[in-house]
Amino acid sequence: GDSVTQMEGPVTLSEEAFLTINCTYTATGYPSLFWYVQYPGEGLQLLLKATKADDKGSNKGFEATYRKETTSFHLEKGSVQVSDSAVYFCALSSNTGGFKTIFGAGTRLFVKA
Amino acid sequence: NAGVTQTPKFRVLKTGQSMTLLCAQDMNHEYMYWYRQDPGMGLRLIHYSVGEGTTAKGEVPDGYNVSRLKKQNFLLGLESAAPSQTSVYFCASSYRDRSYEQYFGPGTRLTVT
Numbered sequence: 001g002d003s004v005t006q007m008e009g010p011v012t013l014s015e016e017a018f019l020t021i022n023c024t025y026t027a028t029g030y031p032s033l034f035w036y037v038q039y040p041g042e043g044l045q046l047l048l049k050a051t052k053a054d055d056k057g058s059n060k061g062f063e064a065t066y067r068k069e070t071t072s073f074h075l076e077k078g079s080v081q082v083s084d085s086a087v088y089f090c091a092l093s094s095n096t097g098g099f100k101t102i103f104g105a106g107t108r109l110f111v112k113a
Numbered sequence: 114n115a116g117v118t119q120t121p122k123f124r125v126l127k128t129g130q131s132m133t134l135l136c137a138q139d140m141n142h143e144y145m146y147w148y149r150q151d152p153g154m155g156l157r158l159i160h161y162s163v164g165e166g167t168t169a170k171g172e173v174p175d176g177y178n179v180s181r182l183k184k185q186n187f188l189l190g191l192e193s194a195a196p197s198q199t200s201v202y203f204c205a206s207s208y209r210d211r212s213y214e215q216y217f218g219p220g221t222r223l224t225v226t
Contacts (some may be wrong), residue, residue: 004155032213041215043117043203044156089155093213100171101213105155 002027004104008089012110013080021075021107023090027039031094033057033066033073038087038106047075047088085111115139117218119204125224126194134189136204139223142216145187146171147179149200150220161185163209185201194225200212 007022015057025031032051036044048057053068062077090104117138129194136145144163158171160179168179176198177182178190187206191198201222205215 010195036214041219043205043219045217046214046217049213091213098157100161103155105153 002031002092002094002102004090004092004102006088006104006107009087009108010108010110011107012112014112015082016079017111019075019077019080019084021088021090021109023073023075023104025071025073025090025092027071027092027094029094030099031092033064033092034093034101035064035073035075035101036091036103038089041087044089055067080109080111082113084112085109117204119202119207119218120222121221122219123222125153125192127224127226128195130194131192132223134202134204136187136189136206136218136222138185138187138204138206138216140206140216141184142206143184144207145181146205146207146215147187148187148203148205149176150175151200151202159189160190160204162195191209194223196225199223199225200210 013083027073032062034049035047037047038044040090050057057067064075087106087108093101120135134136146161147159157173161165162168162181165184180188204218207215
C-alpha cells in the first residue's frame with residue numbers, strides 16, 4: 001500500500017541555519033504530496049503542496065519539489081527561525097486509494113536562538 | 114469562524130469506562146475524519162465520514178464507533194476504554210473536492226489507566 005517515510009528527529013538547528021527534512025514515498029498512480037506543520041499544543045496545518053511531478057510547493061520561506069524519479073519531496077528552508085520549531089509531517093493523497101491522506105511519522109524541529 | 118473545535122481537551126479514563134469525543138466544524142465541509150497520533154507513528158485514520166449520516170472505517174477502527182447525525186458534528190465513541198487507546202485524538206474536516214487540504218482541531222489528550 002501507499003506509504004510515506006521521513007527522517008527521524010529531532011532535528012536541532014541554530015537560528016539562520018539551512019533546513020532539510022527528507023521525505024520519500026511509495027504510491028501507485030500519481031499522488032499529490034504535502035507538508036503539514038504542527039506547532040506545540042495545536043493541530044496540524046497545511047504548509048505546502050505539489051500535485052504533479054516537478055511542481056514546487058512553497059510557503060513562509062519553505063519549499064519542496066515533487067521528484068517522481070526519486071519518489072521524494074524534501075522540505076527545505078534557507079534560514080530557520082526560533083518560531084519554526086514544530087513537528088513537520090510529510091503526507092500523500094493518492095487517487096487510487098480514494099481520497100484518504102497518508103501521513104509520515106513526523107519530524108520534530110528545534111531551533112535555538 | 115471557530116474552524117474545527119474538539120471537546121474535551123483532556124480526559125483520564127479507567128479501563129472499561131466509556132466516553133464520547135465531540136468534533137464540530139463551522140466551514141460547511143462535507144468530509145470529516147478522526148485520527149489518533151502516537152509517538153513515532155504519525156497520524157492514523159480511525160473513521161471518516163463523507164456526509165451527514167454516512168461513516169466508514171479507516172486504518173485502525175477497532176474499539177471505536179462514530180456518528181455523524183449533523184453535517185457540522187462528528188462524534189467518536191469509546192465503549193470500553195483500554196490502555197492501548199491512550200493517545201492524542203485529532204478531528205479534521207475538508208471540502209469534498211479538496212479532500213487533501215484538511216483542517217485540524219487542537220486535539221484531545223486521552224489517558225486510559
